[in-house]
Amino acid sequence: MKRPIFNSNKSPRVTFCGYSIPHPSEARVNIRVQTTGDPAREVLKDACQNLMLMCRNVRCTFDKAVEDFKASNAVKAMKIDSQDSSGDDSEESE
Amino acid sequence: MGQLPPHLELQRSRVSCNKDAPIHTESIQYSGAYASMGIDNSSRLDRFSNNFRVEVVRLNEDDMEFDMIGIDAAIANSFRRILIAELPTMAIEKVLIANNTSIIQDEVLAHRLGLVPIRVDPRLFLAIVENDQPNEKNTIVFKLHVQCKRGSPRITVKSDALKWLPNGSELVKETRNATSDSSSKPETYTYFCCSQETIPEFVKNPIIPKYPDIIIAKLGPGQEIELEAYAVKGIRKTHAKWSPVATAWYRMLPEVVLLEDIEDDLAEELKSKCPVNLFDIEDLGKGRRATVARPRACTLCRECIRGDDWEKRVALHRVKDHFIFTIESTGALPPEVLFTEAVKILEDKCERMITELS
Numbered sequence: 001m002k003r004p005i006f007n008s009n010k011s012p013r014v015t016f017c018g019y020s021i022p023h024p025s026e027a028r029v030n031i032r033v034q035t036t037g038d039p040a041r042e043v044l045k046d047a048c049q050n051l052m053l054m055c056r057n058v059r060c061t062f063d064k065a066v067e068d069f070k071a072s073n074a075v076k077a078m079k080i081d082s083q084d085s086s087g088d089d090s091e092e093s094e
Numbered sequence: 095m096g097q098l099p100p101h102l103e104l105q106r107s108r109v110s111c112n113k114d115a116p117i118h119t120e121s122i123q124y125s126g127a128y129a130s131m132g133i134d135n136s137s138r139l140d141r142f143s144n145n146f147r148v149e150v151v152r153l154n155e156d157d158m159e160f161d162m163i164g165i166d167a168a169i170a171n172s173f174r175r176i177l178i179a180e181l182p183t184m185a186i187e188k189v190l191i192a193n194n195t196s197i198i199q200d201e202v203l204a205h206r207l208g209l210v211p212i213r214v215d216p217r218l219f220l221a222i223v224e225n226d227q228p229n230e231k232n233t234i235v236f237k238l239h240v241q242c243k244r245g246s247p248r249i250t251v252k253s254d255a256l257k258w259l260p261n262g263s264e265l266v267k268e269t270r271n272a273t274s275d276s277s278s279k280p281e282t283y284t285y286f287c288c289s290q291e292t293i294p295e296f297v298k299n300p301i302i303p304k305y306p307d308i309i310i311a312k313l314g315p316g317q318e319i320e321l322e323a324y325a326v327k328g329i330r331k332t333h334a335k336w337s338p339v340a341t342a343w344y345r346m347l348p349e350v351v352l353l354e355d356i357e358d359d360l361a362e363e364l365k366s367k368c369p370v371n372l373f374d375i376e377d378l379g380k381g382r383r384a385t386v387a388r389p390r391a392c393t394l395c396r397e398c399i400r401g402d403d404w405e406k407r408v409a410l411h412r413v414k415d416h417f418i419f420t421i422e423s424t425g426a427l428p429p430e431v432l433f434t435e436a437v438k439i440l441e442d443k444c445e446r447m448i449t450e451l452s
Contacts, residue, residue: 003168003171003172004166004168004169004172004440006168041451044451045448045451045452048444048445048447048448048451049444049448050139051169051440051444052441052444052445052448053139054139054142054169055437055438055440055441055444056441057139057142057143057146058146058148058162058165058169058437059434059437059438061146061147061148062148062160062430062433062434062437063430063434064148065147065148065149065150065160066150066153066160066430068150069150069153070153073153
């Protein structure tokens with residue numbers, strides 16, 4: 001979770017950002033964000049917001065790609081079927 | 095906005111795999127890195143959505159392979175980690191053993207039962223909290239009652255012997271209250287208000303272990319196992335039995351570049367070197383030339399750059415933002431659903447951070 005926030009690093013408002021885990025036994029992460037003038041909290045929030053939007057984009061693209069793949073496979077399967085059954089005109093489109 | 099000169103573009107977008115070690119492995123994070131050239135390295139959402147692509151290569155019931163192009167390594171890695179460690183699944187947690195005269199010890203038997211993958215959609219259940227009572231919304235009850243009679247040969251108890259009890263536990267709790275009226279229903283170890291069979295998803299697909307032939311125990315003559323197993327929701331961070339994927343991994347797309355024309359004998363030598371048959375020989379009129387036919391199959395064994403001078407002729411790279419993801423599911427959910435759920439979990443985490451920060 002912390003490493004993807006470092007896409008915020010790519011924003012021109014950020015001069016430095018990093019994280020450290022003080023001790024592996026306790027679940028604590030120190031995040032440091034240094035900006036060029038804007039309040040750091042806002043910049044971090046914007047980075048999280050960006051990450052969320054990116055994730056949604058990833059999900060949409062992925063779902064569409066899976067649907068397209070399934071559709072093209074279904075078409076291929078039907079083509080093989082119609083080649084197997086001689087003289088059968090199966091023209092049903094899903 | 096100009097273009098980076100080719101050597102810088104190579105540095106920014108490819109990992110060069112040399113004979114001894116790969117170089118340029120980090121992604122250039124700093125937004126002002128190429129400011130002196132006039133190139134804006136900052137990541138913007140519109141540029142991301144334009145460049146990002148997903149191509150599915152293979153999609154079966156239990157595994158899938160797809161390409162994600164245009165995404166950062168950090169995000170791809172977080173998807174992989176969430177897929178492995180933080181997607182909830184159902185697995186057997188508590189085992190109430192009524193009778194076990196087999197040679198498999200109680201705890202070993204319980205451990206083995208926990209590792210059996212169950213074919214059920216974990217999103218239909220709630221996670222059980224500490225002081226919650228097991229009810230039909232957070233527990234699945236299985237029963238195993240096998241007996242090997244004296245005189246019959248040894249039997250193997252396989253996972254298809256686990257029977258789903260949609261009405262909850264059948265083991266009755268012993269109450270100390272001797273005056274309890276016999277008309278009330280006997281108290282069992284679970285508190286099911288209604289049968290799980292009434293939920294529409296389970297009418298068509300009863301809950302069973304995904305693979306019916308997993309060996310749980312072996313019984314000799316005269317031995318018996320009678321137990322009830324309760325499955326609850328959990329994540330793999332707690333214990334590996336709750337893992338939704340057998341494994342999930344990614345690799346970056348390999349790229350093989352021929353730096354100069356390789357002809358005739360050298361071409362034959364190159365083709366024979368590669369263990370996965372990447373190279374093909376093209377027959378030109380006046381000679382034969384080697385071409386890269388299947389770069390995707392490259393395993394980076396570096397055989398093609400072993401030997402003198404081969405490093406000047408062949409260059410191995412990996413494309414930094416093209417990930418070939420493979421997901422193998424254990425059967426609870428199909429792999430494409432698993433990936434979508436993992437992305438949703440990352441979104442939830444971001445939301446939680448945003449609410450905490452405000």
